[in-house]
Amino acid sequence: MGLGVVGKAFLRLLMVEREDLYRKYGLDPSVVAVADSKTAAYNPLGLNIERLLEHKERVGSLEGYPDQIDLDTKSLIKEVEAEVLVEITPSNLTTGEPGLSHIKGALISGKHVITANKGPLAIEMPALVELFDHKGLRILFSGTVGGGTPFLKFVKKCLSGERIVSIRGVLNGTTNYILNRMEHGISFQDALKEAQEKGYAEADPTNDVDGWDSAAKLVILSNWAMDSGVTMSDVTVKGIRDVVLHRDLLKEGKTIRLIATSDDEGLRVQPEVLPRNDPLVVPDALNAVSFTAEISGRHTLVGKGAGGKETAAALIRDLVELKMYMRGGVGLC
Amino acid sequence: MGLGVVGKAFLRLLMVEREDLYRKYGLDPSVVAVADSKTAAYNPLGLNIERLLEHKERVGSLEGYPDQIDLDTKSLIKEVEAEVLVEITPSNLTTGEPGLSHIKGALISGKHVITANKGPLAIEMPALVELFDHKGLRILFSGTVGGGTPFLKFVKKCLSGERIVSIRGVLNGTTNYILNRMEHGISFQDALKEAQEKGYAEADPTNDVDGWDSAAKLVILSNWAMDSGVTMSDVTVKGIRDVVLHRDLLKEGKTIRLIATSDDEGLRVQPEVLPRNDPLVVPDALNAVSFTAEISGRHTLVGKGAGGKETAAALIRDLVELKMYMRGGVGLC
Numbered sequence: 001m002g003l004g005v006v007g008k009a010f011l012r013l014l015m016v017e018r019e020d021l022y023r024k025y026g027l028d029p030s031v032v033a034v035a036d037s038k039t040a041a042y043n044p045l046g047l048n049i050e051r052l053l054e055h056k057e058r059v060g061s062l063e064g065y066p067d068q069i070d071l072d073t074k075s076l077i078k079e080v081e082a083e084v085l086v087e088i089t090p091s092n093l094t095t096g097e098p099g100l101s102h103i104k105g106a107l108i109s110g111k112h113v114i115t116a117n118k119g120p121l122a123i124e125m126p127a128l129v130e131l132f133d134h135k136g137l138r139i140l141f142s143g144t145v146g147g148g149t150p151f152l153k154f155v156k157k158c159l160s161g162e163r164i165v166s167i168r169g170v171l172n173g174t175t176n177y178i179l180n181r182m183e184h185g186i187s188f189q190d191a192l193k194e195a196q197e198k199g200y201a202e203a204d205p206t207n208d209v210d211g212w213d214s215a216a217k218l219v220i221l222s223n224w225a226m227d228s229g230v231t232m233s234d235v236t237v238k239g240i241r242d243v244v245l246h247r248d249l250l251k252e253g254k255t256i257r258l259i260a261t262s263d264d265e266g267l268r269v270q271p272e273v274l275p276r277n278d279p280l281v282v283p284d285a286l287n288a289v290s291f292t293a294e295i296s297g298r299h300t301l302v303g304k305g306a307g308g309k310e311t312a313a314a315l316i317r318d319l320v321e322l323k324m325y326m327r328g329g330v331g332l333c
Numbered sequence: 334m335g336l337g338v339v340g341k342a343f344l345r346l347l348m349v350e351r352e353d354l355y356r357k358y359g360l361d362p363s364v365v366a367v368a369d370s371k372t373a374a375y376n377p378l379g380l381n382i383e384r385l386l387e388h389k390e391r392v393g394s395l396e397g398y399p400d401q402i403d404l405d406t407k408s409l410i411k412e413v414e415a416e417v418l419v420e421i422t423p424s425n426l427t428t429g430e431p432g433l434s435h436i437k438g439a440l441i442s443g444k445h446v447i448t449a450n451k452g453p454l455a456i457e458m459p460a461l462v463e464l465f466d467h468k469g470l471r472i473l474f475s476g477t478v479g480g481g482t483p484f485l486k487f488v489k490k491c492l493s494g495e496r497i498v499s500i501r502g503v504l505n506g507t508t509n510y511i512l513n514r515m516e517h518g519i520s521f522q523d524a525l526k527e528a529q530e531k532g533y534a535e536a537d538p539t540n541d542v543d544g545w546d547s548a549a550k551l552v553i554l555s556n557w558a559m560d561s562g563v564t565m566s567d568v569t570v571k572g573i574r575d576v577v578l579h580r581d582l583l584k585e586g587k588t589i590r591l592i593a594t595s596d597d598e599g600l601r602v603q604p605e606v607l608p609r610n611d612p613l614v615v616p617d618a619l620n621a622v623s624f625t626a627e628i629s630g631r632h633t634l635v636g637k638g639a640g641g642k643e644t645a646a647a648l649i650r651d652l653v654e655l656k657m658y659m660r661g662g663v664g665l666c
Binding site: 024148149150154157158159161180275276277278279281282283286288295296297298299300301302303304309312313317321322 | 488608610
């Protein structure tokens, strides 16, 4: 579900990696259905991905493609025989739709889910995780936080056995880029325009600059690493529209970053003053997360937070993990 | 082998965690022999750790302890029946001794090894790893790099499947502390004195300030993550004694850090000029490593690089991993 930047990158990577996936993991996935925002294509024997992508590129949608099928997405998910739904429609952080309905449809028809869509998890993660568990199904979402930087995997695989007492992070690359530019005396508006020209920010920058994208990722991280059982409505959110970066502050060796925090006082996203040498003060559109573990203290991971190719790679990793799980019940993460 | 800061912290943590280790992992280790630099204690039924530590604290060595035994370490390792040798004598980065002989003794007498001693690995890691593999034994060394920060685990568990094309890191906390202080106009000598007073630097600071400690850790990281097959003699090493931090450099938004690099041009440790907002420019005595992976790009992990308690925790984690391995052949890392 979803054939935008990430969807296309995912299908492309699936082609490129096909041989490797088979050789290394015995994985030879067949894509039986694909839907974009207008229509869908279906072939129980497996779609020809190369031809499908070529059509999408040329026509702009799947309309007129030989395997096109007139079926709404809800029925498609229900009727199609498949092991896993890959849900990568755009994130809606208010309603979670259409991803939320897609994921519930998969749940009802007994399909595992792999998603890079933050919306459904931000809105209903605790319930979704419990329902999937209950039905013996898996929902995997490496790609929702950090793109190709394995924040979720890091805290689960490398800090296992320790209680995580707090999470603090720069979870949105666009705002980090803007705040970095503002350090050079550029206004918020001009920096935003730059970010849009560079392709970091979308035409409607609300989710980024008002903190909602950070909040959604914080919800996912906090549920994952601290078992918080929270949703978007539990986060206090303040964006960067009103931030002014005084030269005096910079002269004192400080700066401002949009920081998402989960600790024993709850969840919040807000601009905060930090020493410029704090590990969370990173340049460009990078992301950074500090996990503070009970015994071993603070660990900070820094990396690129987004990108179609990187997110697609995270989806492929989830696919491999799912295959391993289905085969032998090896621990997932 | 070894009852210094890390050795004592390890035995103490073993006592504190005993119940947890048994409950979670069915692990109930018996310490049958302990050696400090002067003598050893041995009891085939298991030593009383609490009483032994109390004696060591009071007397300064194991001399006069009821279970004391007059046996050189070589014979002790050979004669004692045990599953694993924990090697935590001081790191000698020139000869690897006495750790290297201890580890070879364990190999010959069929014991697994867990170590936080960088020396033996810096000198002979490729050969040691091959020999242990060949005999079906394991050598684990999480504690050699990064103390409680899981640099080794991160690259193996979170970036698996991707080729690592380069490693760049701040691997020595003492020099990082000194360079941070020098940014405030303090001379190298004064900053070194401060570091010694704070307990970061040893009385003989050669290994730290001349880059040898960084080089040893780089050898271990590079063999581990890039399968380089290298030893200390493959590293070009330059320390920070001659570093001068000009105010002009700082004004340009740059600074100097001691950077250890492994890439297709080989291994080197040297002071390098970096932009102050580079993720490797971290404050205090922190460590930081950037792993650049072929697909997902640069990932930087930042954390405390040392500490007796943290290193002891790494040894315990290795012990748990070893137990898991011995039980069912679960993949080690």
